[in-house]
Amino acid sequence: AQTVTQSQPEMSVQEAETVTLSCTYDTSESDYYLFWYKQPPSRQMILVIRQEAYKQQNATENRFSVNFQKAAKSFSLKISDSQLGDAAMYFCAYRIVFGNEKLTFGTGTRLTIIP
Amino acid sequence: DAGVTQSPTHLIKTRGQHVTLRCSPISGHKSVSWYQQVLGQGPQFIFQYYEKEERGRGNFPDRFSARQFPNYSSELNVNALLLGDSALYLCASSWYNQETQYFGPGTRLLVL
Numbered sequence: 001a002q003t004v005t006q007s008q009p010e011m012s013v014q015e016a017e018t019v020t021l022s023c024t025y026d027t028s029e030s031d032y033y034l035f036w037y038k039q040p041p042s043r044q045m046i047l048v049i050r051q052e053a054y055k056q057q058n059a060t061e062n063r064f065s066v067n068f069q070k071a072a073k074s075f076s077l078k079i080s081d082s083q084l085g086d087a088a089m090y091f092c093a094y095r096i097v098f099g100n101e102k103l104t105f106g107t108g109t110r111l112t113i114i115p
Numbered sequence: 116d117a118g119v120t121q122s123p124t125h126l127i128k129t130r131g132q133h134v135t136l137r138c139s140p141i142s143g144h145k146s147v148s149w150y151q152q153v154l155g156q157g158p159q160f161i162f163q164y165y166e167k168e169e170r171g172r173g174n175f176p177d178r179f180s181a182r183q184f185p186n187y188s189s190e191l192n193v194n195a196l197l198l199g200d201s202a203l204y205l206c207a208s209s210w211y212n213q214e215t216q217y218f219g220p221g222t223r224l225l226v227l
Contacts, residue, residue: 004157037218043203045158045218091157100171101148101209101216105157 002027004094006106013082014114020067021077021109023092031097034068036077039108040088048090051075053097079111087113117142119208119219127225128196136191136222140208146170147189148216149181150205158205164189165211193224201226 003026013019025034036048051059051068058066063080079086092106120139128134140147146165150158163171164183178194187208193200203223207216 035215042220043223044220045205045207047215047217050215093157100163101146101211102160102163102171102173103148103150103158103207103216104160107155107157 002029002094002096002104004092004104004106006092006109008109009107010110010112012112012114013079015082015084017082018078018080019082019111021079021090021092021111023075023077023106025073025075025092025094027073027094027096029096033095033097034066034075035093035095035103036064036066036075037091037093037105038086038088039091045091049077082113084113084115087111119206119217121204121206121219121222123222124220125223125225127227129227130196130198132196132226134193134196134224136193136204136206136224138189138191138206138208138219140187140189140206141217144208144210144217145187146209146211147183147187148207148209149189149191150207151175152203152205152221154202161191196226198226200224 032053034051038046067076089108093103148163149161152158160173162181167183181191183189203221205221206219209216
């Protein structure tokens with residue numbers, strides 16, 4: 001069974017600084033997708049960034065980028081120029097390419113932004 | 116375009132009762148998935164429906180059931196509620212087998 005592990009329950013960063021959230025996963029599949037979702041206090045789950053496993057190039061979305069290490073099964077999220085609005089729970093998630101659309105989530109990392 | 120909508124936003128039930136949660140997907144999306152998120156944990160997959168057929172089921176008891184209607188909206192039903200069913204129930208929609216699911220705001224269920 002696929003598992004996703006987030007080993008940092010809480011992280012904090014100064015406003016305008018850079019922070020990296022860690023995620024590791026376990027799978028025997030070769031084709032899959034990885035995601036980072038953000039869940040602010042409003043509880044709405046918002047997609048931050050996604051990565052296709054077959055792509056070697058790391059995904060980037062504005063201030064958000066990932067470091068995808070397929071052999072190490074590692075998928076970390078880097079947030080640059082942190083802003084107060086980035087404060088939220090961040091969940092790493094995995095799904096296979098073929099089959100049903102089940103997302104497997106980690107336990108989350110609570111990110112606090114210090115003004 | 117409207118995002119995924121869910122109703123009700125909150126509800127309170129007592130043990131043994133039945134509950135029905137509703138979800139309307141983004142226009143044009145044909146796949147709906149349901150997740151349960153217990154406080155302090157990541158969401159857990161319950162069901163996926165596409166074209167009114169069940170395409171995936173998570174590790175939940177038979178008290179949980181769902182269906183999808185011709186307009187692609189969906190209902191999640193939970194019978195014989197237990198205290199442990201208290202959670203945020205999230206609905207997500209997508210084009211079938213596309214890589215991104217978009218989530219609704221959730222329904223907060225409290226079982227007393």
